[in-house]
Amino acid sequence: MHVLVIPSFYPDESNILNGIFVREQVRALSDELSKINVIYSEQRSLREFNLTNLRSSYFQFHSIKDDNWSELSFKGWNLPTILGKHIWIYNSLRLFKKYIKIFGKPDLIHAHNIFNSGFVASAISKKYNIPFVITEHDSAFVMKSYSKNKLITASNIFKEASKVLAVSNSLKLVLEEITPNLKVNVVPNIIQTEINILRKIGAKMELIH
Numbered sequence: 001m002h003v004l005v006i007p008s009f010y011p012d013e014s015n016i017l018n019g020i021f022v023r024e025q026v027r028a029l030s031d032e033l034s035k036i037n038v039i040y041s042e043q044r045s046l047r048e049f050n051l052t053n054l055r056s057s058y059f060q061f062h063s064i065k066d067d068n069w070s071e072l073s074f075k076g077w078n079l080p081t082i083l084g085k086h087i088w089i090y091n092s093l094r095l096f097k098k099y100i101k102i103f104g105k106p107d108l109i110h111a112h113n114i115f116n117s118g119f120v121a122s123a124i125s126k127k128y129n130i131p132f133v134i135t136e137h138d139s140a141f142v143m144k145s146y147s148k149n150k151l152i153t154a155s156n157i158f159k160e161a162s163k164v165l166a167v168s169n170s171l172k173l174v175l176e177e178i179t180p181n182l183k184v185n186v187v188p189n190i191i192q193t194e195i196n197i198l199r200k201i202g203a204k205m206e207l208i209h
Helices: 020-029 052-057 082-103 112-126 148-159 168-176 190-208
Strands: 001-005 037-043 061-066 071-078 108-112 132-136 164-165 184-186
Touching: 001 020, 001 082, 001 112, 020 037, 037 082, 071 082, 071 132, 108 112, 108 184, 112 132, 112 148, 132 148, 148 168, 164 168
Parallel strands: 001 037, 001 108, 037 071, 108 132, 132 164, 164 184
Antiparallel strands: 061 071
């Protein structure tokens, strides 16, 4: 099965520990799946903006091959506004178009965090008819930090996903509370659980075809 991972946070030159857990999961899953890759739209902080850094991050595509998997990224800069969010989503969709030209169409999208990778996965799913899974890590749901409108938007995306995973039981309960009839799986042993879930979804897809 061909899986494409779309993280909301991922290591880059400005922060090598940013979303490092996603890269480690991909590395582990690459031993179990026939094909798994990553796309990520980098957005470096404008506080780091200078001529030297601009030379390394000037809105270009960048590809890395690592063992059994690859990363395709777009190097850009962050605007800490609602416009920045839309630019991130737009650039991620551009990345996906480039991705399928290089690697082909994936069988499944795995988004990490609904804000904002879930939005990208939803848009891809609707346009290309590819199912998607969301793993939610965001403790802001538990802390009640999001507005009612953001929770409604998140709920609508969760409903579209083939499977929603949460990294803790408290997060699971909140996601199920804001999204009636949603069944969320907790993933304490995150690697093995995700492998099993991806296999089950892949088996169902084979039966459909």
